[in-house]
Amino acid sequence: MPAHKRILLKLSGEALMGDDAYGINRATIVRMVREIQEVTKLGVEVAVVIGGGNIFRGVAGGSVGMDRATADYMGMLATVMNSLALADTMRQEGMTARVMSAIAIEQVVEPYVRPKALQYLEEGKIVVFAAGTGNPFFTTDTAAALRGAEIGAEIVLKATKVDGVYTADPKKDPSATRYARISFDEAITKNLQVLDATAFALCRDQKLPIKVFSIFKPGALKRVVMGEDEGTLVHV
Numbered sequence: 001m002p003a004h005k006r007i008l009l010k011l012s013g014e015a016l017m018g019d020d021a022y023g024i025n026r027a028t029i030v031r032m033v034r035e036i037q038e039v040t041k042l043g044v045e046v047a048v049v050i051g052g053g054n055i056f057r058g059v060a061g062g063s064v065g066m067d068r069a070t071a072d073y074m075g076m077l078a079t080v081m082n083s084l085a086l087a088d089t090m091r092q093e094g095m096t097a098r099v100m101s102a103i104a105i106e107q108v109v110e111p112y113v114r115p116k117a118l119q120y121l122e123e124g125k126i127v128v129f130a131a132g133t134g135n136p137f138f139t140t141d142t143a144a145a146l147r148g149a150e151i152g153a154e155i156v157l158k159a160t161k162v163d164g165v166y167t168a169d170p171k172k173d174p175s176a177t178r179y180a181r182i183s184f185d186e187a188i189t190k191n192l193q194v195l196d197a198t199a200f201a202l203c204r205d206q207k208l209p210i211k212v213f214s215i216f217k218p219g220a221l222k223r224v225v226m227g228e229d230e231g232t233l234v235h236v
């Protein structure tokens with residue numbers, strides 16, 4: 001029996017590159033989709049937010065003198081590209097997905113309308129929320145927290161490049177150790193950067209737990225959904 005009926009899965013955009021220097025690696029996206037398919041077969045309703053770090057991040061544009069808000073809109077459009085690629089790969093694998101965008105681009109994808117998203121989930125379709133929150137100065141982690149709260153997800157699952165929340169960034173500090181569980185208050189106070197503070201605060205206020213786990217570990221998503229010991233739980 002799965003531990004959760006409805007989940008919001010945040011997929012790392014950066015991880016989509018696989019071993020490539022940029023963009024979307026075919027084998028990687030297919031592998032991610034097959035892992036999602038496994039949990040949908042358990043009867044779990046799945047909504048997805050995917051990042052854009054494999055294509056563009058607003059801070060990168062801002063750092064070379066671009067207007068930050070403009071750069072952030074470019075970042076949001078990057079997430080639309082990833083969302084389209086994800087939904088199309090799902091289609092190829094025999095799944096039904098719907099992309100809903102927080103920014104109006106109706107010729108390309110339908111707009112985000114909450115009751116419609118809820119309907120799709122109830123019908124067993126996978127909903128991919130594109131364009132983040134639709135606002136600059138945010139990230140897709142915050143979009144995951146926001147949409148997760150809106151759709152009544154029981155948990156936000158952050159599938160990322162590290163296998164949990166550490167005492168410090170494990171990519172910079174090899175002596176960092178992983179938490180099995182950590183409270184929102186402690187994660188925020190310690191300024192742990194694995195998610196942005198806005199996402200942590202929103203989930204804390206909405207009592208929406210987060211599980212951080214590795215996107216690279218085969219079977220990890222299913223283990224998380226089954227409530228097995230995997231990654232780090234961030235709790236109230």
Ligand SMILES: Nc1ncnc2c1ncn2[C@@H]1O[C@H](COP(=O)(O)OP(=O)(O)OP(=O)(O)O)[C@@H](O)[C@H]1O
Pocket residue numbers: 011012013014015050051052053054140159160161162164165166167168169170171192193194195
């Ligand atoms: N205390 C910490 N514990 C774990 N990871 C941390 C910590 N502090 C910083 N990090 C870094 O946070 C990264 C994950 O967050 P980040 O938002 O950069 O990636 P993502 O969400 O996977 O990518 P994208 O934004 O493209 O979707 C990890 O790769 C890790 O290096």
Ligand SMILES: O=c1ccn([C@@H]2O[C@H](COP(=O)(O)O)[C@@H](O)[C@H]2O)c(=O)[nH]1
Pocket residue numbers: 013050051052053056057058059071072073074075076077078079131132133134135136137138139140141142143
């Ligand atoms: O609500 C949002 C979400 C995202 N952005 C911009 O998009 C990029 C890519 O998202 P990541 O979460 O970093 O993968 C982000 O860097 C922002 O520039 C946004 O402005 N608002």
